[in-house]
Amino acid sequence: MREGKLEELNKLIEKYKTIEITNEKQVPEGFLKIIQADYKLNNGETINRERYLKNNNEPNSCIILTETEDGELLFVVQPRVHCERTVGIECPAGLVEKGEETLVAAKRELLEETGYIPEEMIPLIEQCYQDIATSKGRTNIYLARKCKKIKEQNLDESEYIGIFKCTFEEALELIELGYICDVITILVLEKAKKYFEK
């Protein structure tokens, strides 16, 4: 890791960390919603299963490993209030809107979260299930190459996102150090090794 990079990341984490939790309560629905049903199987048995909706929908998602023109990677640093550090270091990602093409969604999310546009988008994994047990949502993983900054971030209300730039090797170090700890970002970096390892 280059000198000063971890300090830079720790400052971003410090900025977005949770300092107080209030009004914790169970709710019947909100952004999440639970759907239950009985499923008759071909073996003659019937099982009861649940799944959750997000925002009243069963959205697919996209995640984008983002390489800049100078060959470094961009990560988004944002509140992930449920994890131990309360802040996540992840690839840019987002939900595909109804009727939107996945590739279009991926470019839109990349631009909104980082202000960058790619020269090339390479699909790394298509249509996989992030949580096959409890959601219909499918995830599409891209490598965005030679991205160029064309504007500032354009974030939703209550979205706070810092940008952290580092090399591929430094990103692997961040996995080892436990900073990058979500399954999807780890998988993306594993899948992209062939593009970056010298």
Added chain:
Amino acid sequence: MREGKLEELNKLIEKYKTIEITNEKQVPEGFLKIIQADYKLNNGETINRERYLKNNNEPNSCIILTETEDGELLFVVQPRVHCERTVGIECPAGLVEKGEETLVAAKRELLEETGYIPEEMIPLIEQCYQDIATSKGRTNIYLARKCKKIKEQNLDESEYIGIFKCTFEEALELIELGYICDVITILVLEKAKKYFEK
């Protein structure tokens, strides 16, 4: 893929597939439950976020890439009613019980789902988040080597699990063919490449 292997897998899928869905409804809670709270961030903002509990708990999970004594891999084939095929082909996995050590849970789940015990358990990834946005649950990934069958499966009520055995190379083919399509099993196979690739 060896001759007959895909037919064998397709027969298992046929057995466990969903043929009818009834009584679909929204529920306030069930196996899943939604918890909402306000999170005050260090940047001065407050955001509202939700997470889900599973079985009234925030369980960690374990997943076990299972190598048998003859060097092949074991996968569990089971109803995953929300996915396109309605049946998943995955590594053995399960939830860690309250107070249980993760390694103990991994061996227990492996034994229950397959009837096998390992000679060696190698941690591949520890304490990662499968869904960092909406769950506190952490996942621990193991490679179980030289597993030996010592008894029959011991399944919970409403758990139906077929066993499919294939080589590492065949498992990679199953990803390409879309049979293996959950993020965790794909990640496990990526991480284990160094142990299996000749």
